[in-house]
Amino acid sequence: MTVDSPSTPPFRDPRLPFAKRVDDLLGRLTLDEKISFLHQFVPAVERLGVAAWRTGQEALHGVAWMGPATVFPQAVGLGATWNPELVRRVGEAVGKEIRAMRARDDRVGLNVWAPTVNLLRHPLWGRNEEGYAEDPKLTSAIATAYTRGLRGDHPLYWRTAPVLKHWLAHNNETDRATSSASVRPRVLHEYDLRAFRGTVEAGAVAGVMPAYNLVNGRPNHVSPYLREHLRTWTDEELLVCSDAGAPSNLVDAEHYFDTHEEATAAALLAGVDSFTDHGTDGSLITARVKGAVERGLLTEADIDAAVRRQLSVxxxxxxxxxxxxxxxxxxxxDTPEHRALAQEAAEQAIVLLKNDGGLLPLAPDTRIAVVGPLADECKLDWYSGSLLRRSTPLEGLYERFGAQRVEFAEGVDRVRLRTASGAYLAVPAADAPDRARGAEGALDPAQLSGRTDLPPLTTDATGSEFALVDWGEGVLTLRAPDGRYLSVAEDGFVRASADQPGGWVVQETFRLEPHAGGHLLEHLGTGRRVRVAADGVKVADEGDVFEVVTVERGEEAVARVAAGADVVVVVAGNDPHINGRETEDRTTLLLPEHQRRLxxxxxxxxxRTVLALVSAYPYAVDTTRLPAALWTAHGGQAAGTALARVLAGDVSPAGRLPQTWYAADADLPDLLDYDVIGSRQTYLYFEGTPLFPFGHGLSYASFAYAGPAARVTAGAVLVECVVTNTGDRAADEVVQLYGRAVQASVPRPRRELLAHRRITLTPGETAAVSFEVPLEELGFWDVRRGAWRLEEGPYELLLGASSEDVRLRTTVHLDGEPPAPRTVREHGLPAADFDEQSGAAIVDRTKTAGDAVTPAHGTTAELVYQDCDFGTGVREVTVRVAGRGTVEISLDGGPALAALTLESPTAGPYTYTTLSAGLTAEGVHDVRLGLRGPVRLAHVGFSG
Known part of the structure; x- marks a missing residue:
């Protein structure tokens, strides 16, 4: 059938606009067929020749979960490049690999669930590795570049369809399905929405995925922000895909709805178009949708809206x-170009934190001791593909300096485990495991854990010597002499069977518990203990007591090789599957104690010791006695080569920190405190002294800045400077432009990234760097108006090499709008529009829309609303409240002028009532409200 045939349906006619074709196909589907489209795994409609389809292909830094693929640096490492053009090329390469892999495996999807644009607000977040930066401007720039690469540059057809994760304010794994982020309007608009908005408006995004958590008491999967904000930013039909299992969470974990029919209908009406739930089985979701239709909760038009968005993609x-x-x-x-790009990205991601005395780069004849538990590792994370090839720091140094100049000590404790009978745990002799391999013989670690084709551990008179790696917080791994990790399969036996720790539930981690003069060995994946049975070593409820016999301590091996070297490189950091990952937040910034001892x-x-941190997140590490230190995220397949080339000076490091490195845990707010303004979080507001500031990174070259020049046009500020490489080698510099409101009427950032550019300069070369900053980017969300406002007054512009390394300053005066008091007599006070708060949490006013405020812990909260204009006078105050408790009202910090009390609880948290009391005021005052007890305040009104 050709498109000219009268029997060809319009949806098959490529000459028609997509919108007409979508409408035609939608009109041919039955209601049952349309309902079936709402599950992640969409069945085929054979009568129309429409193939099966599915949402979701993970591709955070390469194609994930589909076997061997090019593995690029972790997302936080891509953020550390501060190079959108490089990241665009990475996205393009990943998109091409998705297309190539799909051509031979239709399980590979073209709807890509990447990138993650959640801001790295708190460095203890377990998924820190998945985000780009703590700053919304930088995050948006890198995310936009990656999505543009994934999408491709064809004006009509997309290479892949990227979906941004995770909408919204998702920055904790602890209780992630039930915790609520309290996000005040200024933080919502100035911080959390900004990273999403810039990328969506750039036009390369197919949709978003809501996060598991709640925001202001309401689950993200029924968030009105999808309609009120997201869908207003573009004319494209955005596809909203639920996170896995989240639709059922609305009832099962969050208890937000009584029935799944209500929950599914609410999510669909809020804007969720594809339900990722119950794996490949779509029957439960379709039954819930049908039940919602039968109950009148949904109409066919509601279903059409969701299916239309999916078909548009x-x-x-x-x-x-x-x-x-x-x-x-x-x-x-896996082309030569992709391999070279992986190496380039890994090199550009490396951040030189410190280099006193010019210890780095190393001379070619340097004798190097490379030590540490990550020195001969190339770690993968949960969203990695399987390695086609790998490069560890040790291998990279061997290659660059020659094996004869490099000595290695892993620095782990070598131990034997003796039972009460005097026998030792032993790995039985066996043929080398027939390990799962991908293309070109590459190991596929995802298939190695949980194997049952190898014999379980046993005991004998001498036993096996295990490498005990202590990852901190009592979590350890045990590695057999042949390099395999001890793991526990579903049958409960302990085997040396894993190439690396991994899996949704890691089966390779243990804990030693002191007991009866020895230790019980707890297996963390099952919570059971190791014991010796007649048929082999297994886990059980009751475990055996083991004596840990230390053959060699890691510190001894490190000291031995370090003493004879010219320079020591200590490679420390984390395993991305242990103590910080999806479902698990970190508890401290400190390096594991064992690594500190090394x-x-x-x-x-x-x-002459260099610390090379390879980690998915920042650490608080003492660098005062270290002459040099570097940091890189896990750099993918080329990590070791890249690090060696930087150490050797083949590449001058130019990565920059994408988030603040704090000096101590005491500098951090509570993990669940999302008020970056009130609790002074991130470089935007932090008033302490960081270990290393946002944007920090040194070079082997030096750069001089000259200028600056700045002028204001009708819609932007134009800023220029001149940068010269005053060093003796070619190198990159990242020129960073920050701004701050000098005379702000509300708390504003200490400085805020406005633009940046990574440039390459040869020795003596000079470049003119210019930035054009739209005026609206210097504005703030004015809660008094419920809108953005550019404030009139002076703005300082700061140019330099980091947020604290400022080289040039200039000031411009902007003709914005002057501050105006709140007209409370006409509009009252929406409760969430406070200027300051203490002890308060924002909650949902109703299940579908609006905010209210309540004491965070049910006892007391204080709210301040500044510059409230009562005009010629008011005589009465009213409060719209639910629950039970008292609202106290005072002016300018004086005594309470009115107390309005709900003596009896209302029928429910969404059943509001209005209380009133006399209050006399005129002119402009600060209004202070005290909430006493579990009262929910929605609005305060004043009348004459």
Whole structure:
């Protein structure tokens, strides 16, 4: 059938606009067929020749979960490059690999669930590795670049369809399905929404995924912000895909709705178009939707709206025009270009934190001791693909300096585990495991854990020597002499069977519990203990007592090799599957104690010690006695080569920190405190002294800044400076422009990133760098108006190499709007629009819309609303409240002038009543409210 045939349906006609084709196909589907489209796994409609489809292909820093693929640096490492053009090329490479892999495996999806644009507000967040930066401007720039690469540059057809994660204010794993982020309007608009908005408005985003958590008491999967904000930013039909299991959480975990029919209808009406729930089984979701229709909770038009958005994405991906899809035959997989790009990205992500005395770069004849538990590791994370090739720091140094100049000590404790009978745990002799391998013989770690084809551990008179790696907080791994990790399969036996720790529930971690003069060995994946049975070593409710016999301490091996070297490189950091990952937040910024001991041993043996941190998040580490330190995220397949080239000076480091590195845990707010303004979080507001500031990163070259020049146009501020490489080698510099309101009427950032540019300069070369900053980006969300406002007055512009390394300053005066008092007589006070608060939490006013405020812990809260204009006078105050308790009202910090009390609880948290009392006021005052007891305040009104 050709498009000219009268029997060809319009949805097959590529000459028609997508919107008309979508409408035609939608009109041909039955209601049952449309309902079936709402589940993640969409069945085929054979009568129309429409293929099965699914949402969701993980591709955070390479194609994930589908076997071997090019593995690029973790997202936080891509953020550390501060290089959107590089990240665009990474996205393009990932998109091409998705297309190439799909051509041979239809399980690979084109609807890509990446990138993560949640801001790195709190460095203890377990998923820190998945975000780009703590700053919304930088995050948006990197995310926009990645999505543009994934999308492709064809004007009509998309290479892949990226979905941003996770909407909204998601920055904790602790109780993530039930905790609520209290996000005041200024933080919502100035911080959390900004990262999403810039990327959506750039036009390369197919949709978003709501987060598990609640925001202001309301689950993100029924958030009115999807309608009120997200869908107003673009004319494209955005597809909203639920997170896995989240639709059921609305009833089962959050108890927000009584029935799944109500919950599913509410999510669909809020804007969720595809339900990721119950794996491949769509029957439960379709039954819930049908039940909601039967109960009158949903109409066919509601279902049509969701299916239309999904079909719009499918048409844009070229599914219905296979002969015209420009991406159909352009996939590329593991090419030399992709390998080179992985190395380039890993090199650009490395941040030189410290380099006293010019210890780095290392001379070619340097004798190097490389030590530490990550020195010979190339770690993957939960969203990695399987490695086609790998490079560890040790391998990279061997390659660059020669094996004869490099000596290695892992620095782990070597132990034997003796039972009460005197026998030792032993790995039985066996053939080398037939490990799962991908293309070109690469190991596929995802398939190695939980294997049952290897014999379980046993005991004998001498036993096996295990490498005990202490990852902190009592969590350890045990590795057999052949390099395999001890793991527990579903049958409960302990085997040396895993290439690396991994899996949704990690089966390779243990804990030693002191007991009866020895230790019980607890397996953390099952919560059971290790015991020796007749048929092998297994886990059980009751475990055996083991004596840990130390053959060699890691510090001894480190000291031995460090003493004979010119320079020691200590490679420390984390395993991305342990003590901080999805479902698990960190508890401290400190390096694990064992790694601190190794660092101390290296420094004691050789003061020329370099710390190379390879980690998914910041650490608070003492660098005062270290001459040099570097940091990189887990850098993917080229991590070791990249690090060695930077240490050797083949590449001058130019990565910059994408988040503040704090000096101590005491500098951090509570993990669940999302009020970055009130609790002074991130470089925007933090008033302490960081260990290393946002944007920090050193170079082997030096750069001089000259200028600046700044002028204001009708819609922007134009800023220029001149940068010169005054060093003796070619290097990159990241020029950063910050701004601050000098005479702000409300708390504003100490400084805020407005623009940046990574440039390459040869020795002596000079470049003019210019930035154009739209005026609205210097505004703030004015809660008095419920709108953005550019404030009139002076603004300081800061140019330099980090948020604290400011080289140039200039000031411009902007003709914005002057502050105006709140007209409370006319509009009252929406409760959430406070200027300051103490002890308060914002909650949902109703299940569908609006905010209220309540004491965070049910006892007391204080709210301040500044500059409230009562005009010629008021005589009465009213409060709209629910629950039970008292609202006290005072002016300018004086005594309470009125107390309005709900003596009896209302029928429920959404059943509001109005209380009134006399209050005499005129002119402009600060209004202070005290909430006493579990009262929910929605609004305060004043009348004459």
């Amino acid at each position: 499918r048409f844009r991906l070229g599914e219905f025009d296979p002969d015209r899809d420009p991406h159909a035959a352009t996939g590329a997989f 660092l101390d041993a290296a420094r004691a043996a050789n003061p």
